[in-house]
Amino acid sequence: MIKKEYVIISVLIIIILILFALIVNEVVIKKDSDNNLIYRETIANNTGDPGTVEVIRNIGNPDGKRIAYVVGIHPLEYQTHNTLVNLLPDVSNLKNSYDIYIINVTEDVGHYGDGSSDNSLGRQNGQNLAYKYVYPEILNGSYDLVIDIHSNVGAYSYQTFVFSPVKDGLANQYANQIALNSENISYNAPDSTTSGPYLTVPLNEMGIPAFYFEEYSFASQDIKDNHMLELIGNVDKLFS
Numbered sequence: 001m002i003k004k005e006y007v008i009i010s011v012l013i014i015i016i017l018i019l020f021a022l023i024v025n026e027v028v029i030k031k032d033s034d035n036n037l038i039y040r041e042t043i044a045n046n047t048g049d050p051g052t053v054e055v056i057r058n059i060g061n062p063d064g065k066r067i068a069y070v071v072g073i074h075p076l077e078y079q080t081h082n083t084l085v086n087l088l089p090d091v092s093n094l095k096n097s098y099d100i101y102i103i104n105v106t107e108d109v110g111h112y113g114d115g116s117s118d119n120s121l122g123r124q125n126g127q128n129l130a131y132k133y134v135y136p137e138i139l140n141g142s143y144d145l146v147i148d149i150h151s152n153v154g155a156y157s158y159q160t161f162v163f164s165p166v167k168d169g170l171a172n173q174y175a176n177q178i179a180l181n182s183e184n185i186s187y188n189a190p191d192s193t194t195s196g197p198y199l200t201v202p203l204n205e206m207g208i209p210a211f212y213f214e215e216y217s218f219a220s221q222d223i224k225d226n227h228m229l230e231l232i233g234n235v236d237k238l239f240s
């Protein structure tokens with residue numbers, strides 16, 4: 001009989017924990033090598049929006065600088081976004097503290113058509129979600145740096161590069177430093193970007209350095225992994 005009661009109590013505890021996780025929209029995804037709990041949290045899931053926004057919080061060293069990565073603004077660039085989400089929580093010995101903002105566009109995601117262009121409406125949906133939810137969270141989150149992750153279909157003079165959309169200021173210095181320290185990441189600033197006004201430009205204007213990382217959309221996963229690890233490592237070295 002006692003054994004049966006243990007089973008019932010265990011099941012009840014599990015149900016209560018699941019309900020609690022659902023209520024606070026927060027799920028512990030793992031414990032890192034330094035015993036920090038890494039959380040995945042939904043911060044926006046509202047009818048009428050063309051998608052949702054999540055954050056993975058507390059990666060790395062909580063005593064270091066606070067750095068935010070943002071993925072998902074342009075939904076077709078998801079292979080590069082997933083590369084960061086898969087790799088960063090598993091990198092050990094980080095000197096700084098990282099959150100990953102994840103925009104999940106669910107409406108008009110689009111497709112690559114002939115394999116080269118992305119004119120999908122999903123781009124604007126992602127930009128709107130970024131401005132509505134990610135921008136205010138980062139603005140009020142005491143971050144020291146923001147990196148917005150994208151990929152491109154090869155229309156620029158470089159395939160893998162960083163740049164700041166605002167040419168004077170800290171973000172520009174940081175991006176140049178990353179390129180200087182990287183074998184495979186160049187500095188290349190396009191004249192304009194479609195997404196800048198929805199996140200990186202206003203952040204820079206409000207004093208929070210924010211730059212872009214661009215990967216080649218059709219690079220192999222191995223190459224995407226190598227480039228992303230190079231970015232992660234060199235971003236961490238900016239403040240060490």
Ligand SMILES: [Zn+2]
Nearest residue numbers: 074077150151
């Ligand atoms: Zn993009």
